[in-house]
Amino acid sequence: MTMTDDAVSVERVSKTYGDGQSVVALNDVDARFFRGTMTAVMGPSGSGKSTLLHCAAGLDRPTSGRVRIGATDLSSMSENELTKLRRSRVGFVFQAFNLVGALTVEENILLPSRLSARRPDPAWLTEVVGRVGLGDRLRHRPTQLSGGQQQRVAIARALVTRPEVIFCDEPTGALDTQSAAEVLALLRSAVDESGQTVIMVTHDPGAASYADRVMVLADGRIVQDMPQPGVQRIAEQLAQLGRRQPVASQEG
């Protein structure tokens, strides 16, 4: 495997849903996500953010184009190989936490390691649990925790296998400001202290301002790519998009 500076690269990726009256969710998108950086993906509802995240993470296949994680080309991989790749090389954090209610906090955190049959390094597990501040909650069930605590469990679960890339879809969408700040600081530390790569879909300019770069999608295309734009500029760009006339849907 050759080393590359790209943690993820997306080349000429299009995704069309349905046939007949089909929806073009991604339209010939090129994007490179550099190692050890955090990128926020923003844009109006329906602009293709989740679709881009899902294609980049190997959760969904593009209709055309190529996705690479590191030097690994996902397009030629079987479902089985994709599943293995997702378990070993990427982590996920979703708005709805997606924890298993019947398992304890500790069991949830260890689940990806169990599934990939790789024993986590106990020192690293202690470090991760300490970092997310859940040391005294390991035997609790997710329902016994606040939303912010549940999201911290999800982050610990994503960190424990030391994935190259952590994909986040609205990770702070269900959280209050304080819990959101804690979650964003944790994602930031995964980048700054562990050299991991974070790709995060968010609607919130405040959350996006934690990123090294903000990418804005509209109608399935990247329309802005801004290095550390700051909350003000992000909000302005989104407001400008909001004022644009939506592209007429193609019917019939």
Ligand SMILES: Nc1ncnc2c1ncn2[C@@H]1O[C@H](COP(=O)(O)OP(=O)(O)OP(=O)(O)O)[C@@H](O)[C@H]1O
């Ligand atoms: N499984 C699907 N089947 C059909 N159309 C879909 C499917 N998933 C997404 N779409 C359509 O593709 C387009 C892009 O959707 P996507 O979820 O990627 O947007 P988004 O920017 O993440 O939106 P939101 O901010 O509302 O979550 C939308 O028009 C959506 O309706």
